[in-house]
Every structure is written in C-alpha cells, then in structure tokens.
Amino acid sequence: MTRLYLFFIVLLIAAQVCNSLSWLSLALASNNIEKEKPGNTCKSIKGLTRRQIRFCKKNIDLMESVKNGALAAHGECQFQFHKRRWNCTLIDPLTHEVITDVFLNENTRESAFVHAISSAAVAYKVTRDCARGVSERCGCDYSKTETSSSATSRSSYMYQGCSDNIKYGIGVSKEFVDAADRRPVKNDTNKTIEENVHVINLHNNQAGRKVLENSLRRECKCHGMSGSCEMKTCWDALPSFREIGMNIKDKFDGAAEVKVIQEDEKSKIIQKNSQFKRHTSADLVYMTPSPDFCEADIKRGILGTKGRQCTQSPNAIDDCTLLCCGRGFIKKVEIIEDKCNCKFHYCCRVECEPCRKRIEKFFCL
Amino acid sequence: MQKHVVQFILFAIFVNTQEIPYNWLTLAFVGNSEYQPRPHYQSFDKEHFKDLCRRLDGLNTIQQTMCAENPFAIPFIARGVREAIRECETKFTMERWNCSSRDEVTETKHGKFQDILGKTFRSGNKEAAFLTALMSASIVHSITKGCNTGNLTDCGCDSKPGMQRYIAENDGSTALNRDQFSWGGCSDNVPYGLRYARRFLDDFDQKEFEETKNVINLVRKHNNFVGREAIAQNIRRQCRCHGVSGSCEFKTCWLQMPKFAQVSDLLKKRYDHFSVQVTRKATKRLRRKERSERKIPLRGNEMAFVHRSPSYCERNDTAGILGTTGRECLHNSYNSESCDLLCCGRGYNTRLEVRETQCECKFVWCCEVKCKTCTEEVAVHTCK
Numbered sequence: 001m002t003r004l005y006l007f008f009i010v011l012l013i014a015a016q017v018c019n020s021l022s023w024l025s026l027a028l029a030s031n032n033i034e035k036e037k038p039g040n041t042c043k044s045i046k047g048l049t050r051r052q053i054r055f056c057k058k059n060i061d062l063m064e065s066v067k068n069g070a071l072a073a074h075g076e077c078q079f080q081f082h083k084r085r086w087n088c089t090l091i092d093p094l095t096h097e098v099i100t101d102v103f104l105n106e107n108t109r110e111s112a113f114v115h116a117i118s119s120a121a122v123a124y125k126v127t128r129d130c131a132r133g134v135s136e137r138c139g140c141d142y143s144k145t146e147t148s149s150s151a152t153s154r155s156s157y158m159y160q161g162c163s164d165n166i167k168y169g170i171g172v173s174k175e176f177v178d179a180a181d182r183r184p185v186k187n188d189t190n191k192t193i194e195e196n197v198h199v200i201n202l203h204n205n206q207a208g209r210k211v212l213e214n215s216l217r218r219e220c221k222c223h224g225m226s227g228s229c230e231m232k233t234c235w236d237a238l239p240s241f242r243e244i245g246m247n248i249k250d251k252f253d254g255a256a257e258v259k260v261i262q263e264d265e266k267s268k269i270i271q272k273n274s275q276f277k278r279h280t281s282a283d284l285v286y287m288t289p290s291p292d293f294c295e296a297d298i299k300r301g302i303l304g305t306k307g308r309q310c311t312q313s314p315n316a317i318d319d320c321t322l323l324c325c326g327r328g329f330i331k332k333v334e335i336i337e338d339k340c341n342c343k344f345h346y347c348c349r350v351e352c353e354p355c356r357k358r359i360e361k362f363f364c365l
Numbered sequence: 366m367q368k369h370v371v372q373f374i375l376f377a378i379f380v381n382t383q384e385i386p387y388n389w390l391t392l393a394f395v396g397n398s399e400y401q402p403r404p405h406y407q408s409f410d411k412e413h414f415k416d417l418c419r420r421l422d423g424l425n426t427i428q429q430t431m432c433a434e435n436p437f438a439i440p441f442i443a444r445g446v447r448e449a450i451r452e453c454e455t456k457f458t459m460e461r462w463n464c465s466s467r468d469e470v471t472e473t474k475h476g477k478f479q480d481i482l483g484k485t486f487r488s489g490n491k492e493a494a495f496l497t498a499l500m501s502a503s504i505v506h507s508i509t510k511g512c513n514t515g516n517l518t519d520c521g522c523d524s525k526p527g528m529q530r531y532i533a534e535n536d537g538s539t540a541l542n543r544d545q546f547s548w549g550g551c552s553d554n555v556p557y558g559l560r561y562a563r564r565f566l567d568d569f570d571q572k573e574f575e576e577t578k579n580v581i582n583l584v585r586k587h588n589n590f591v592g593r594e595a596i597a598q599n600i601r602r603q604c605r606c607h608g609v610s611g612s613c614e615f616k617t618c619w620l621q622m623p624k625f626a627q628v629s630d631l632l633k634k635r636y637d638h639f640s641v642q643v644t645r646k647a648t649k650r651l652r653r654k655e656r657s658e659r660k661i662p663l664r665g666n667e668m669a670f671v672h673r674s675p676s677y678c679e680r681n682d683t684a685g686i687l688g689t690t691g692r693e694c695l696h697n698s699y700n701s702e703s704c705d706l707l708c709c710g711r712g713y714n715t716r717l718e719v720r721e722t723q724c725e726c727k728f729v730w731c732c733e734v735k736c737k738t739c740t741e742e743v744a745v746h747t748c749k
Contacts, residue, residue: 084710085710109712250696252712253704253705253708253712253713254696254704254712254713254714254715254746255712256714256715273714275716276714276715276716277715277716277717277744314461314491314674314676315460315461315701315706316706317705317706317709317710319676321673321674321675321676322676322678322709326675326676
C-alpha cells in the first residue's frame with residue numbers, strides 16, 4: 001500500500017516537472033479563489049508547481065489577478081492565432097487541463113509566444129489591479145519625479161497622476177511565472193537538454209515583460225482656465241492588452257532560431273545562423289522548428305486543421321488552400337434570418353422586415 | 366533584362382526529354398546575334414526565312430508560318446515579351462506568386478530550350494489568365510509600335526483612324542468648334558496589331574479546341590481577347606490646335622494607344638477583382654462555374670480560369686512553384702507583402718545589411734555637387 005502511495009507521489013512530481021505552462025489552466029478554472037484558506041485553495045488549483053503553490057499561499061490576494069492574467073493570455077493567444085493552422089487550442093474544455101503542453105515543451109516558436117504572452121498578461125493584470133486599488137500591497141507608482149516640468153516652460157504646474165505600477169506587476173510575474181522554469185532538474189540523462197529548455201522559456205518570459213515595459217505611454221491631462229495647459233497632470237499608462245498582444249505577435253513572426261551554449265559555467269543563448277541579426281532582450285527565441293500542424297497528432301497536442309473554417313482569399317493566412325494543407329474543402333450554404341428595409345416611424349420606433357440572407361462558409365476536409 | 370535572364374537560368378532545372386511543349390514566351394531569349402533575317406531580294410530567301418523560324422523552339426505551326434511570312438516581326442514580339450515579363454514582375458513583387466517559376470530546360474537541336482513560365486502559363490489558373498492576357502496585349506502593343514515607327518514594312522500609320530474605337534480627350538478647347546477637327550499625324554495602327562495578335566495566338570487555340578474539346582484552349586482564347594481589349598478600349602484621341610496665336614481654328618487629331626505600364630495596371634486590377642471561374646467542360650462557349658450566373662456570358666473585362674490556384678507558399682517542383690522561403694518582406698505592413706502573409710505564417714529572419722548612401726551633399730561653385738558617403742544599417746527581413 002505504501003509502495004503504491006509512493007508511486008503516486010512520484011507520478012505527481014513527474015507530471016509537475018514536465019509542465020511549464022500548466023498553470024494556464026487557471027484561465028478556465030471555474031472555482032473562485034477563496035482568500036480565507038490559502039493552504040487548501042492553493043493546493044486545489046490544478047497545474048501549479050511547488051514553488052507556485054508556495055507563492056500562492058503567501059500572496060493569496062494576488063491570485064485573482066494571476067487568474068485574470070491567465071484568462072487574458074489565453075484569450076489573446078486565441079485571438080492572434082484564430083486564423084492559423086495552430087489556433088492556440090491550449091486548454092481542454094472538458095478536463096480544464098493544458099493539453100498542448102507536449103509540443104509546446106519542445107521550445108517551438110508557438111511555445112515562445114505562449115510563454116511571452118502569459119508572463120506579460122500576469123504582469124499586466126497585476127499592474128492594472130494595483131492601480132485600481134484591488135490589492136493592498138501595491139498602489140500607484142509615484143517614483144517618477146517631475147523633472148521634465150521644469151524643462152518645459154509652458155506647463156507651470158505639474159501634478160503627478162497615478163502611474164501604472166509596472167515594476168510591481170513585473171516582479172510578481174517574475175516570481176510566479178518564472179517559478180515554473182526555476183526548478184531543479186532531476187533527470188541526469190537529459191539534464192542539459194532540460195536545462196536549455198528552461199533557459200529559453202525564461203528568456204521568452206522576460207521578453208514578454210520587456211515588450212510590456214516598452215509599451216508604457218505617458219498620458220497627460222490639462223486643467224487650466226478653459227482647458228489651457230497651465231496645470232497638467234501626467235501619468236504613465238499601459239495600452240490595451242490587445243496592443244501588447246499585437247506587439248508580441250510581431251515578435252513571434254520575427255522570432256530567432258537559437259542554440260544554448262555553456263560559457264564560464266553559464267548558459268548563453270546565441271544565434272543558430274550567425275548571418276542573422278542578434279536577438280535583443282525583447283525578442284522571442286526558439287530552438288525547434290515548428291511542425292506544419294496539418295494532421296492531428298493528439299499525443300503531442302496538435303489537433304490538425306480538419307473541420308476548420310477557412311476563407312477564399314488567395315493571400316490571406318486562413319485561405320482554404322493554405323489552411324487545409326491542400327486536402328481540399330467543402331462549401332456549406334447557410335440561410336440566416338436578418339432584418340432589412342428598416343424604417344423609422346415618428347415617434348419613436350423602427351420597423352423592419354425580416355429577410356433571408358445566403359451565407360457561404362468553407363470548411364477544411 | 367540581363368539580370369532577369371540570369372535569374373531565370375538560376376531557377377532552371379535541366380531535363381533531357383525530346384518532347385518540348387509549345388511556349389512562345391521563349392522568344393524572350395531571342396537576341397540579335399543568332400536571329401538576323403536578311404532582307405529579301407532573291408527568291409531563295411523564303412527558304413532562309415523558314416529555316417530561321419524553324420530554329421525558334423516552342424512556336425506552334427501557325428506561329429511558324431507567320432514567322433516565315435514576316436520574320437522581321439519576331440524581334441518586336443521578343444522585345445514585347447521581355448517588357449511584359451518585367452511588368453509582371455514589378456506588379457507581383459509583393460505577392461506570394463511573384464511572376465517566377467522553376468523552369469525546365471531541354472536540350473534541343475538548336476540549343477537549349479527553356480520553358481519560361483511554362484508550367485504556370487499552361488496551368489489554367491488565375492495567374493495563367495493574367496499571364497495570357499498580358500502577353501496577348503504585349504503582342505498588340507509591340508506590333509503596333511513597330512508599325513508606327515516604320516520598322517515593320519507590312520504596316521504603317523492607320524489611314525482610317527475614324528473607324529477605331531477611341532476616347533476623345535477633353536483638351537480644353539472652346540465648345541464652339543470642339544468637334545471640328547481633321548485627322549492628321551500618325552495614328553497608332555491598333556487594328557493591325559489586333560489582327561496580328563489574333564492570328565498569332567487565337568487561331569491555334571481555336572483549332573485545338575475543335576479537335577480536343579479541352580476547355581483550357583477556350584479559356585486561353587478568351588484571355589487573349591481580354592488582353593487585346595485592354596488596349597482597344599483605351600485608345601485616346603490626342604489633338605493639337607494650330608490657329609493664329611494658338612487659337613483652335615484648325616485642329617489636328619490622331620489616335621494613341623495606352624502605355625504598356627497602364628495596360629498592365631489595368632490587367633492587374635482585372636486579375637484582382639474580375640476573375641471568373643468557369644466550368645471544366647464546354648461545348649461551344651465558356652460558362653461561369655457559379656450556377657446562378659451561368660446564363661451571363663463572360664465580358665471582355667473578365668479574366669477566365671478553370672482551376673483554383675495553389676497557395677504558392679511551399680516549393681513544389683512538379684508544378685514549378687518556388688515557394689516564398691527566402692523572399693524579402695516588409696515588417697510593418699498589413700498588406701500581402703507583410704511578413705506575416707508573405708511568409709505564410711512561417712516567420713522571418715532579420716539580417717543587418719550595411720548600405721552606402723550619399724549624404725551631406727553640398728553645392729560647390731561652380732558647378733559641382735560634393736557628397737560624403739554614409740553607411741547605414743538596414744534591417745532586411747526574409748521569409749523562413
């Protein structure tokens with residue numbers, strides 16, 4: 001009996017070791033985070049590593065933001081990839097577990113994107129919640145002193161607004177998201193390979209946060225007489241998360257293929273092809289070229305493109321010939337009820353006639 | 366042009382089969398050195414012409430006959446094809462199909478035969494439709510130009526320009542004697558060019574269609590027509606006034622065909638917006654594939670195609686597709702040339718290139734401009 005128990009524990013640890021994105025299942029977790037019993041709550045969350053559970057227990061009030069971050073990352077990933085062959089199906093809707101972890105662990109470009117977007121999303125949501133006053137530990141960032149006000153002669157008074165406390169958010173993201181990749185490697189045979197995977201993941205996490213940091217914008221409001229800029233309040237604000245998603249998607253397109261070498265007992269990421277430009281700290285990197293995602297490979301978490309909806313526009317990314325990988329597609333005609341010939345009658349109603357519209361939809365075979 | 370020829374040869378694969386397909390676009394390689402018809406004074410020159418034309422691989426029987434009748438037209442057609450290929454390449458630089466293909470090269474008795482753009486040309490898809498129309502227009506254009514400049518002896522300026530379709534240019538003259546003018550100058554002899562092109566291209570396809578009932582021949586014939594129409598519909602009347610102190614008492618007008626760049630612009634628009642898929646079988650005329658529109662005949666501004674185009678993303682040697690790997694793309698763009706779309710989602714590599722430019726130019730009295738050479742680093746993105 002004890003042996004069986006031990007076996008299960010080993011299994012549990014093994015399962016935890018291979019998943020660096022499992023915590024994203026928080027996105028679809030239905031249960032609310034109860035702040036009264038941190039111990040029980042944190043243990044009941046699926047997919048957290050031991051470090052992350054420890055973080056959770058200490059910072060239970062931040063977990064709601066982390067959960068929202070997972071949700072935002074998942075949603076943004078699905079938005080950015082919904083026209084592509086791999087449409088960012090991350091979480092199994094039935095079991096609420098991260099399913100695509102297997103191929104994402106191969107350090108592909110897609111994996112780089114998911115790591116970057118999720119670490120950026122956690123930092124983003126925590127920062128926003130801080131500014132909204134949700135958490136007691138953080139508030140606005142007043143660290144930026146008004147040095148610029150003296151230089152610009154036009155604005156005589158400058159008050160500081162509530163700047164997004166991005167440093168705190170980034171710190172939380174570093175601690176929580178990176179925790180999944182900061183764990184001792186136990187398996188001796190694959191030690192270097194597994195370590196390299198962590199190095200790449202950590203770089204991409206950092207790249208996501210860097211993109212977030214770079215997108216901070218200074219916003220100002222004037223409140224002088226009749227809108228003049230005698231008095232001005234300025235603050236740094238984050239743009240919408242969509243914009244950050246777009247930027248990270250750009251980084252995904254230009255991601256660099258790299259390898260990891262050991263230099264002075266330190267892991268260093270270098271370009272695979274020295275002719276190409278060296279990546280910066282805000283660029284995504286990957287080691288393994290992606291599969292073509294055409295055929296389903298459930299074991300690796302690839303669903304294939306069969307049954308996906310496509311369009312008939314030759315240069316688009318979801319064009320049928322490209323998305324269906326040349327297998328062909330079928331046309332389905334749908335008739336939908338719509339309103340038309342609407343007229344406004346005085347006063348005040350609008351009358352419409354029901355009419356039928358024919359819509360053509362295409363699906364991959 | 367030299368650059369383009371080199372480019373084609375790079376893409377070429379050598380194949381040793383005797384059977385070569387008909388592809389008159391190979392005329393693009395006809396240079397002045399090997400093809401020099403002697404002006405005919407003696408009767409045996411006809412044999413000389415025939416012999417010369419027989420060496421032009423890729424021409425079909427009708428084209429051979431026409432060549433033998435007037436071998437002096439061939440260099441004009443050749444120049445036209447080269448210009449058309451250049452136009453096609455510029456119009457498609459930013460698309461997945463950039464007017465290139467992997468051409469097969471065959472050894473023949475007369476040297477090497479390169480099946481330039483042949484696989485696309487014969488494929489029956491939208492790109493083939495564009496190429497066909499563009500090449501047909503190029504013949505009309507180059508032959509007409511040859512007539513106009515007096516280099517082709519069989520034709521000259523149009524003696525009856527009033528018989529042509531044309532657009533009267535609004536030249537700002539007073540309404541009073543606006544319509545009083547006399548034809549003069551040298552009007553482009555487009556009717557001759559049209560006749561020539563029709564015979565050079567259409568007759569063979571018509572014959573083939575009657576024998577084989579292959580719809581591709583009919584489609585090609587239609588697209589030839591679209592190409593000719595692109596010129597015929599856009600002939601403009603140009604006028605000049607000559608009265609006392611520039612008044613419009615006497616007006617002389619002549620007809621001018623559009624510039625070839627304009628024609629290719631128009632055809633590109635038709636390729637983009639007015640391409641119609643037709644059924645795979647046809648007994649007499651082309652029918653639209655769309656069931657509800659079957660009864661509407663194809664118009665002269667609609668290109669016809671039978672097969673859907675491939676994605677052109679991945680390399681495919683049997684279809685002669687090069688794929689987009691290694692193509693240069695634009696980073697900050699949302700059009701077809703954006704890295705995302707051009708690279709088909711595979712992503713891109715970035716390379717830093719040092720480019721030398723002239724900068725800080727100053728005018729030095731008198732009279733030269735002195736510049737410094739600056740080096741700047743440019744990021745070049747290429748598809749994975």
